Amino acid sequence: MPLSLYQTVKSAITVRQVGEMYGMEPDRHGMVCCPFHSDSDPSMKLNDTYYYCFGCGANGDAIDLTAKLFDLNPRQAAEKLINDFAFAKQCSPQWGLQVTERSCVSKMEGPRPDRLGLDPDKPPANAIALPPPKRGLTDEQWADIAYCLRVLTDYLDLLHDWRERYKPASLEEPLDERFVEALHMTETIEHLTDCVAFGTTQQKADAAARLLSGSYLLMLEERTDRLALAKCA
Missing domain, CATH: 3.90.580.10 (Zinc finger, CHC2-type domain)
Structure with missing residues (x-):
């Protein structure tokens, strides 16, 4: 194919x-x-x-x-x-x-x-069940992976929204700083998300550990939370 x-x-x-x-x-x-x-x-x-x-x-x-x-x-x-x-x-x-x-x-x-009146908490009758994840990682490592993905996907959703919401209507219109940020950051955040979401469990854990070793993820979380609060105000 x-x-x-x-x-x-x-x-x-x-x-x-x-x-x-x-x-x-x-x-x-x-x-x-x-x-x-x-x-x-x-x-x-x-x-x-x-x-x-x-x-x-x-x-x-x-x-x-x-x-x-x-x-x-x-x-x-x-x-x-x-x-x-x-x-x-x-x-x-x-x-x-x-x-x-x-x-x-x-x-x-x-x-x-x-x-068909299916129970949303149960898989379809013809669905295939995935095997449980291997227990090679600690609960803390799984929590780190989940945390990284939550922060990254929240920011990525925000970038996708900005890219559409604030795109200029004409060439003469000045570029909104949020549109510019979306253009610059989307590919990078998509790459980081892929690193944590895909691969072996150890590769995911290693990617999460690298992200958590610095302050970048915390900065993203604080910024998205601040923007969310401002939007609700």
Whole structure:
């Protein structure tokens, strides 16, 4: 399966859209109950390009989430997304996909999971359960990883909002400092988030330890908290 197909699917659909399509109900912070372990309180965060569960460590992109929910391989998951989100016409026949053209998402075959009366705290019947995380890390290390991800994703969400909210309407309009900050910082914060969210458990712990060894993360947390309070005032 050519890489360009994966890129086409992931650029057209966000992880949050995938979650909502298949019955998840994220709160305003993008948090949902994880379908891959027993979860009474939301522990999975749905971002635009990836998801991460602070409880069991499940993570990945839109295709990964679909594959894990329905026990599919990546190609099957991509085909399902193309069908369910009704953009089969945009995908070149050269990929040889088994897709069904639909004029709109509401014409999906079969009811959506959230219309079946499923318990939101339990995984779908055909979901695959992930193995529990290896116990190679201490509780403190897991807490450090979760803390780093929370601070980084909160700031990243803020940058994404600024990039859209404060973009200039014309070339003549002066650039808002928040828009400039978003342009400068988004790629860096995405990289730091990936370092903590992906890889082996030890790699995640090492990345978190490096971040916590300085004052940068604390500065980010204080700044985002201060901005949040100012917004609520």
